[in-house]
Each structure stands twice: as C-alpha cells, then as structure tokens.
Amino acid sequence: MKSDQKTAVVALGGNAISPIAEEDTIPNQFRHTRQSLKAIIELIREGYNLAITHGNGPQVGNALLRVELARGKAPILPLGICVADIQGGMGYMIEQSLQNGLNLAGIDRGVVTIVTQVVVDKDDSSIQNPTKYIGQFYTEEEAKGMAARSSWVVKEDKGRGWRRVVPSPNPLQIINRRTIKDLVAGGTVVITAGGGGIPVYVEDDGCYEGVDAVIDKDLASAVLARDIGAEELIILTDVEKVALNYGKPDQVWLDELGREEARQYLHEGHFPYGSMGPKIKAAINFLGWGGEKVIVTSIDKVVDAISGEAGTKILN
Numbered sequence: 001m002k003s004d005q006k007t008a009v010v011a012l013g014g015n016a017i018s019p020i021a022e023e024d025t026i027p028n029q030f031r032h033t034r035q036s037l038k039a040i041i042e043l044i045r046e047g048y049n050l051a052i053t054h055g056n057g058p059q060v061g062n063a064l065l066r067v068e069l070a071r072g073k074a075p076i077l078p079l080g081i082c083v084a085d086i087q088g089g090m091g092y093m094i095e096q097s098l099q100n101g102l103n104l105a106g107i108d109r110g111v112v113t114i115v116t117q118v119v120v121d122k123d124d125s126s127i128q129n130p131t132k133y134i135g136q137f138y139t140e141e142e143a144k145g146m147a148a149r150s151s152w153v154v155k156e157d158k159g160r161g162w163r164r165v166v167p168s169p170n171p172l173q174i175i176n177r178r179t180i181k182d183l184v185a186g187g188t189v190v191i192t193a194g195g196g197g198i199p200v201y202v203e204d205d206g207c208y209e210g211v212d213a214v215i216d217k218d219l220a221s222a223v224l225a226r227d228i229g230a231e232e233l234i235i236l237t238d239v240e241k242v243a244l245n246y247g248k249p250d251q252v253w254l255d256e257l258g259r260e261e262a263r264q265y266l267h268e269g270h271f272p273y274g275s276m277g278p279k280i281k282a283a284i285n286f287l288g289w290g291g292e293k294v295i296v297t298s299i300d301k302v303v304d305a306i307s308g309e310a311g312t313k314i315l316n
C-alpha cells in the first residue's frame with residue numbers, strides 16, 4: 001500500500017448502477033455496476049482508501065411493489081427492513097463486482113458490505129411533515145384507499161400522479177462508524193450507508209428504534225465522511241459538473257466553488273431539492289465539519305476530477 005493514502009467517501013448515484021435508459025433487471029444492474037466500478041478501481045490504484053455509498057431509489061421502489069403485490073400472502077415489510085434488505089442485495093452486487101475487478105487487476109484489497117443504521121432525531125421536523133415521494137404512482141382514489149387501509153401518507157406528485165410520502169430526517173451519526181473507520185484505515189473497501197442508511201432514533205434508555213422514513217444518500221455520505229475522518233467526499237452522478245442556471249440558456253458549468261458561494265447559490269435556488277440540492281448541502285456540511293474537498297462529477301470523469309482536470313471541486 002502506498003504511504004500517501006488518502007481517505008475518501010465515494011457516493012454512487014443511481015445512474016452508476018441502473019441508468020434510466022436501461023431496464024433495471026438484475027443482470028443489467030450487474031453488468032452496469034461492473035462497468036462503473038472500473039473508475040473506482042482506478043481511484044484505489046491512485047492511492048485512496050475508500051468507503052462507498054450508493055442510492056437505492058428504483059430498487060426500494062421495486063421492493064415496495066413486491067410487498068404490495070404479496071399483500072395477504074406474505075407479511076408486510078416495513079420500510080426500514082426494505083432498506084436493510086436492499087443494502088444487503090446491492091451491497092452484494094457491488095462487493096462481488098468490485099472484488100472481481102480488483103482481483104483481475106492484481107490489487108490485493110478486501111471488500112465488505114456493512115448494513116448501516118443511521119441516527120436521526122425523533123423530533124426531526126420532517127417526521128410530522130413527510131415530503132419524500134417513494135414507490136409507485138397511483139390514481140387519487142387508489143392512493144387515498146391505500147392511506148385509509150394503512151399508516152401511509154399520500155400526496156400528489158405535481159401532475160405525475162399520487163404517491164406515498166415518507167419523512168426524510170436529517171442524518172446525525174453513523175452507528176458503525178468506528179468499525180467502518182478501522183476497516184477503511186486498514187485498506188478494506190467498505191460499502192456502507194446504502195440508500196442513506198436505515199434511520200433509527202435513540203430511546204431514553206439508549207436503545208435504538210427504527211423509524212418509517214428514508215435518509216438522503218448524499219447527506220448520509222457527508223456524515224459518514226465526517227465520522228470516519230475522510231479528507232474527501234466524491235459524489236458521482238450523471239452530470240460532469242455542477243451548473244448555475246442549469247438547463248437554461250444562460251447555464252454556466254462550474255469548475256470550482258467555495259463553501260460560502262455554494263451556500264449562496266443553494267439559497268438562490270440553483271440546486272433543486274430532489275437532485276443537486278442535497279449534494280450541495282452535503283458538500284457544505286462536510287466542509288463545515290472540517291472536510292478538505294468535495295468533488296461532484298460523473299463516474300467516467302472521476303479519475304480526471306481527482307487531479308482537478310474535470311468535475312466541480314468544492315472547497316472551504
């Protein structure tokens with residue numbers, strides 16, 4: 001192992017595993033994951049110790065659909081169990097693909113997946129006011145019927161149909177942080193906090209209890225990066241850079257962004273709540289906690305981005 005090892009958390013966006021253009025069958029997900037991980041192997045070769053997080057949107061949507069279709073035949077699975085199951089399943093897929101890639105590249109590193117609980121505040125404001133859409137689309141009548149038969153809260157997703165909404169509380173701490181930190185420091189690649197982790201709160205007696213909610217994977221990745229003492233947070237998505245006026249005629253791609261500037265642009269509405277917003281918020285949080293550098297880029301540009309030749313770099 002090189003002596004100039006750096007520690008980074010790499011957050012894999014949904015596109016790294018199941019791009020929208022591809023049907024999300026398991027063979028397709030495996031094939032695409034293997035392809036995406038080639039860039040991660042290059043990061044390891046460049047001297048990084050890594051923890052890897054990933055999104056789970058389509059996978060959890062499918063898991064919830066299965067629960068619904070099996071209603072009355074197999075027990076209902078609460079959201080926390082679905083997230084845990086998917087952490088295991090996607091973890092297996094990423095772990096095996098990465099381990100195979102490392103072996104073929106002659107790089108002697110272990111890879112493990114850790115099912116991760118993440119502490120949230122049981123009084124988080126989102127718990128009374130759920131806003132995160134998950135799962136299938138329904139007609140208004142179907143959705144209201146589902147809500148009447150269960151504990152679901154349903155809302156209209158702007159003209160797209162009705163969906164279930166769940167709280168998305170702010171992540172506070174990664175429960176397995178010490179184990180993850182030790183493994184990463186020893187050179188093991190750890191896949192963790194998949195889908196943002198399983199939200200739990202701490203009861204008065206110190207015990208953990210699950211909450212029916214989901215955590216944003218970018219915000220959880222920043223907390224993980226802080227909790228394991230990483231220098232860098234690398235957020236991989238399907239755009240090469242962050243833009244101002246994204247998608248408008250006066251769009252400007254950004255090479256570099258300061259923390260205060262990022263905060264200002266976020267405030268001005270350049271980074272929407274459901275997509276670029278949490279990435280920029282994660283960057284601001286991580287830098288505020290003492291992180292050195294955040295990179296937002298696409299998986300195919302990550303190797304160039306770590307040397308500053310691609311992507312958007314966000315610094316203090």
Ligand code: ADP
Binds near residue numbers: 055243271
């Ligand atoms: P991921 O699965 O990687 O989290 P998201 O869809 O949540 O992906 O976020 C990435 C998307 O954010 C990009 O595909 C892009 O369309 C969108 N986006 C919104 N605002 C911006 C912006 N200001 N700059 C770049 N991309 C943006």
Ligand code: MG
Binds near residue numbers: 055274275
């Ligand atoms: Mg996202």
